Amino acid sequence: MTTSYATRLVDGRELIYYDRKPGQDRTAADLRTDLPPAFTTSQMRWNPLFRDYAVIAEHRQERTYRPPADLCPLCPSRDGKRTEIPASDYEVAVFENRFPSLSLASADVIPLIDEPPFRSAAAAGRCEVVCFTSDHDTPFAQLDPEHVRTVIDAWADRTTVLSAIDSVDYVFCFENRGEEIGVTLSHPHGQIYGYPFVPPRFYKTGEALERHRARTGACLQCDLLAAECADGARIITSSTHWVAYVPFAARWPYEVRLVPRRHLPDLPALTDDERDDLAHAYLTVLQAFERLFDTPTPYIAGWQQSPVRRGRDVWHLGAEIFTIRRAPGRLKHLAGSESGAAVWINDVAPEVAAQRLRGERPVDE
Amino acid sequence: MTTSYATRLVDGRELIYYDRKPGQDRTAADLRTDLPPAFTTSQMRWNPLFRDYAVIAEHRQERTYRPPADLCPLCPSRDGKRTEIPASDYEVAVFENRFPSLSLASADVIPLIDEPPFRSAAAAGRCEVVCFTSDHDTPFAQLDPEHVRTVIDAWADRTTVLSAIDSVDYVFCFENRGEEIGVTLSHPHGQIYGYPFVPPRFYKTGEALERHRARTGACLQCDLLAAECADGARIITSSTHWVAYVPFAARWPYEVRLVPRRHLPDLPALTDDERDDLAHAYLTVLQAFERLFDTPTPYIAGWQQSPVRRGRDVWHLGAEIFTIRRAPGRLKHLAGSESGAAVWINDVAPEVAAQRLRGERPVDE
Numbered sequence: 001m002t003t004s005y006a007t008r009l010v011d012g013r014e015l016i017y018y019d020r021k022p023g024q025d026r027t028a029a030d031l032r033t034d035l036p037p038a039f040t041t042s043q044m045r046w047n048p049l050f051r052d053y054a055v056i057a058e059h060r061q062e063r064t065y066r067p068p069a070d071l072c073p074l075c076p077s078r079d080g081k082r083t084e085i086p087a088s089d090y091e092v093a094v095f096e097n098r099f100p101s102l103s104l105a106s107a108d109v110i111p112l113i114d115e116p117p118f119r120s121a122a123a124a125g126r127c128e129v130v131c132f133t134s135d136h137d138t139p140f141a142q143l144d145p146e147h148v149r150t151v152i153d154a155w156a157d158r159t160t161v162l163s164a165i166d167s168v169d170y171v172f173c174f175e176n177r178g179e180e181i182g183v184t185l186s187h188p189h190g191q192i193y194g195y196p197f198v199p200p201r202f203y204k205t206g207e208a209l210e211r212h213r214a215r216t217g218a219c220l221q222c223d224l225l226a227a228e229c230a231d232g233a234r235i236i237t238s239s240t241h242w243v244a245y246v247p248f249a250a251r252w253p254y255e256v257r258l259v260p261r262r263h264l265p266d267l268p269a270l271t272d273d274e275r276d277d278l279a280h281a282y283l284t285v286l287q288a289f290e291r292l293f294d295t296p297t298p299y300i301a302g303w304q305q306s307p308v309r310r311g312r313d314v315w316h317l318g319a320e321i322f323t324i325r326r327a328p329g330r331l332k333h334l335a336g337s338e339s340g341a342a343v344w345i346n347d348v349a350p351e352v353a354a355q356r357l358r359g360e361r362p363v364d365e
Numbered sequence: 366m367t368t369s370y371a372t373r374l375v376d377g378r379e380l381i382y383y384d385r386k387p388g389q390d391r392t393a394a395d396l397r398t399d400l401p402p403a404f405t406t407s408q409m410r411w412n413p414l415f416r417d418y419a420v421i422a423e424h425r426q427e428r429t430y431r432p433p434a435d436l437c438p439l440c441p442s443r444d445g446k447r448t449e450i451p452a453s454d455y456e457v458a459v460f461e462n463r464f465p466s467l468s469l470a471s472a473d474v475i476p477l478i479d480e481p482p483f484r485s486a487a488a489a490g491r492c493e494v495v496c497f498t499s500d501h502d503t504p505f506a507q508l509d510p511e512h513v514r515t516v517i518d519a520w521a522d523r524t525t526v527l528s529a530i531d532s533v534d535y536v537f538c539f540e541n542r543g544e545e546i547g548v549t550l551s552h553p554h555g556q557i558y559g560y561p562f563v564p565p566r567f568y569k570t571g572e573a574l575e576r577h578r579a580r581t582g583a584c585l586q587c588d589l590l591a592a593e594c595a596d597g598a599r600i601i602t603s604s605t606h607w608v609a610y611v612p613f614a615a616r617w618p619y620e621v622r623l624v625p626r627r628h629l630p631d632l633p634a635l636t637d638d639e640r641d642d643l644a645h646a647y648l649t650v651l652q653a654f655e656r657l658f659d660t661p662t663p664y665i666a667g668w669q670q671s672p673v674r675r676g677r678d679v680w681h682l683g684a685e686i687f688t689i690r691r692a693p694g695r696l697k698h699l700a701g702s703e704s705g706a707a708v709w710i711n712d713v714a715p716e717v718a719a720q721r722l723r724g725e726r727p728v729d730e
Contacts, residue, residue: 045613045614045715046614047612047613047614047616048573048577048585048589049570049573049574049585049586049589049612050566050569050570050573051569051572051573052707052708053614053708054614054615054616054709054711055702055708055709055710055711056711056714056715057710057711057712058712058713058714058717060710060712101702101710117585117588117589117592117613118592118596118613120613120614172701172702172705172706174701174702174705175701176700176701181698181700182696182697182698182700183700191701193701193702193706193708195706195708199702199706199707199708200706200707200708201415201705201706201707202706204415204416205414205415207416208413208414208415208416209414212413220413220414220482221414223482224413224414224482227482227483231483247412247414248410248412248482248483248485249410249411249412249418249419249485250419250421251412251419300700300701300704300705302701302705302706320705322704324704331547332547333546333547334699334704335541335546335547335548335665336537336539336540336541336556336558336665336667337420337466337537337539337558337564339665339687339689339699340537340539340566340665340667340685341537341558341560341564341565341566341567341667342417342564342565342566343417343418343420343558343560343564343565344419344420345420345422345425345466346419346420346421346422347422347423347425348421348423349421349423350410350421352423
């Protein structure tokens with residue numbers, strides 16, 4: 001049973017501790033005296049040609065850039081060093097990002113513009129940082145399953161809390177791992193974005209799920225899962241409640257989709273058993289990525305949940321985990337085709353990627 | 366008046382020279398004896414969840430990776446060194462990529478699969494390399510306008526030729542510039558992809574243009590152009606036939622849209638005057654990018670033309686030029702929000718980006 005304790009940092013931002021051991025003292029106050037109030041100007045601007053929003057967040061240009069390890073702001077406050085986490089230890093901690101891409105406070109400073117073709121508004125969302133562990137040097141893949149269960153409970157709780165914010169239409173829990181992906185803090189952490197709109201990728205998925213339901217009466221994600229299990233060539237792991245596979249049409253050199261067998265919309269809908277099982281399945285997937293190369297694998301992992309207010313009954317939860325490394329020392333860059341035209345070119349066949357992720361075939365073959 | 370001369374390389378790939386000076390001898394034969402026939406296995410696989418294709422091109426994993434400059438395969442063949450261009454000099458040369466993402470020949474080896482949810486087919490398209498100049502060390506931004514005019518004529522001609530291929534639905538002319546974007550050959554060159562489907566980004570734009578036309582009777586691109594000119598804050602350059610501006614909802618730190626004032630669908634539709642004027646306007650934009658930083662600016666530049674067989678009357682040609690560098694030494698990485706959710710977060714306000722591109726404000730302010 002995970003318990004949570006909510007407090008505030010000295011500049012007013014929220015901090016929430018999540019603990020599986022009851023009775024932890026998380027009341028330590030943030031004693032920093034040199035932290036000016038954060039100022040945010042996030043706005044969302046509509047691009048009518050591509051029918052999507054760009055988020056403009058000027059204040060982020062000044063964000064913290066690769067501090068030395070002994071000044072890590074995500075470590076507990078110890079030895080006189082004051083960090084974002086006042087407690088001297090923690091299991092899992094979540095706090096509001098000091099340099100958020102999306103911010104409820106922006107609504108106070110960003111005007112609404114509705115002069116077509118120019119349309120913009122405050123990007124009134126929320127960005128949180130999830131510290132997966134207090135241990136600076138233990139990556140997610142090496143956490144123990146009970147600890148991962150606490151992370152899952154934190155993700156689920158934050159999803160529930162952020163979904164209750166009027167302006168939030170989508171909650172995206174994700175982890176960026178590795179300098180190659182632009183991660184500026186090496187402490188194991190992820191992020192949660194509460195978007196004030198449904199991101200284009202998930203909007204499109206929602207439409208696809210609705211269309212498939214209307215046409216066949218079935219869930220497309222359930223059908224895909226059944227087809228992948230029947231085929232078998234791309235399965236990475238299969239447990240009581242979860243299946244992980246490389247999608248038939250994977251975009252990335254190594255890409256895995258992890259889905260619950262039961263049709264359900266989001267992380268809060270998972271039962272205790274499904275969460276316990278997920279901890280193991282998720283670790284199996286991350287460890288498969290870790291084994292691919294001689295050096296830590298850069299990856300992006302994100303949860304595709306139901307939009308908050310649209311199509312919850314048709315949505316089927318899934319996680320997407322992928323790396324941008326296509327071979328030792330070589331990255332998959334998003335160049336003209338991907339960034340310009342949104343067409344991904346993948347040099348690794350999904351069936352071969354699955355063999356390598358299962359350890360059946362070396363990567364440098 | 367640009368003339369062209371078509372020949373074939375020793376492995377059967379096409380090579381076309383484009384020259385403004387008449388009477389050039391481009392008949393030199395490809396004398397390489399050590400070039401095995403290229404083998405391609407490009408396939409397009411449908412992803413029903415996101416409603417897009419991923420292109421799987423396994424053979425590309427083995428492609429040439431940063432050869433030393435004295436072995437540059439895009440330089441003319443000289444001094445006993447045999448390259449992709451048999452001539453001892455050239456102005457502009459286009460040839461079929463030896464490691465193509467898309468290939469008509471794949472149709473011979475890739476079976477059609479139509480077993481929903483699994484659907485795939487040969488990615489029967491075409492990938493060409495455009496050598497902008499024979500001079501290894503002159504970037505596009507430093508070419509003279511007459512030379513750029515030849516490049517424009519080559520782009521237009523290739524668009525016409527590739528559009529005539531049955532399976533090609535979209536012709537995308539683009540340039541990836543800089544190692545940060547993953548460019549493995551430093552010789553100034555671009556690429557042309559003849560996609561066997563309309564790329565998702567342009568499909569969406571086509572829908573937006575059609576919807577706007579149906580609702581207002583007007584062209585959205587024309588309306589945007591008029592609104593940007595009336596506003597003025599984001600204009601980069603404005604000539605007789607062309608206007609370049611930073612879009613109100615720019616996704617990238619520095620992004621420019623270059624559009625013809627006249628409503629027209631693609632590069633072949635440009636008049637002589639429009640092409641001459643484009644050479645100057647395009648150079649103005651590229652030079653603005655070059656001035657931003659102390660080191661050469663990595664950029665992606667691509668032409669958004671009408672799909673070959675759909676919506677030609679509603680389409681309005683435009684080029685998009687952007688850099689992934691957000692500050693000196695810092696890249697805009699596509700992490701969880703961009704690659705996972707397709708939501709771009711931009712740290713530079715488009716109005717500020719425009720000032721910097723116009724040279725009115727330093728970038729490291």
